[in-house]
Amino acid sequence: MASVTFKFKQDVQTVYAFVSNAEEVRKRSVAFGDRDIRIDVSEAGGTKTISNTRLVTADVPGFMKKLFNPTNTVVDKKAWRTEGDKVIGKLDVDVQGTPTEIHGTITIAPAPGGSTYTIDFKGTAKIPLIGGKVEAYVEEQSQKGMREEFEYNQKQLDAAG
Numbered sequence: 001m002a003s004v005t006f007k008f009k010q011d012v013q014t015v016y017a018f019v020s021n022a023e024e025v026r027k028r029s030v031a032f033g034d035r036d037i038r039i040d041v042s043e044a045g046g047t048k049t050i051s052n053t054r055l056v057t058a059d060v061p062g063f064m065k066k067l068f069n070p071t072n073t074v075v076d077k078k079a080w081r082t083e084g085d086k087v088i089g090k091l092d093v094d095v096q097g098t099p100t101e102i103h104g105t106i107t108i109a110p111a112p113g114g115s116t117y118t119i120d121f122k123g124t125a126k127i128p129l130i131g132g133k134v135e136a137y138v139e140e141q142s143q144k145g146m147r148e149e150f151e152y153n154q155k156q157l158d159a160a161g
Helices: 012-019 022-031 131-160
Strands: 002-008 035-044 047-057 071-083 086-095 100-111 114-125
Touching: 002 131, 012 022, 012 086, 012 100, 012 114, 012 131, 022 035, 022 047, 022 131, 100 131, 114 131
Parallel strands: none
Antiparallel strands: 002 114, 035 047, 047 071, 071 086, 086 100, 100 114
8 A cells, every 4th residue: 555645734624625626626637638527526424525537648658558548537536524623535546448446545634734635545457467567557656646736736725825
């Protein structure tokens, strides 16, 4: 399991309101060059679920080129709920048409001077022989994307005041 933690200058509720806002999720996808973006939001039983379905183009390393197209539909689903002074999100990412998925938990927690945003996740690849190598690549690229998303979010939150 991989883990990354980012420190926001804003409090838990400000960060949560931003990352769970459908229009902000759409703007972030547009800024990252995603296409055919569809955002669905539902709320039930104290859980707010945001699904971001979009067409993503990525660099595919040589060892994966025979198995993966560079452009795929990605379904990124986050199911958020409040637990005490934290907000917890269940993360599920499906790269459709591939044997890869990401599952994990996001925790937005209070911290001095703002909040922390921790993502604990596991990339899976159901491919004989090279599955472990693909999983490592998926996790590495996911961490890179999570850092880029954090930097984008922090910049937008700072600009909003």
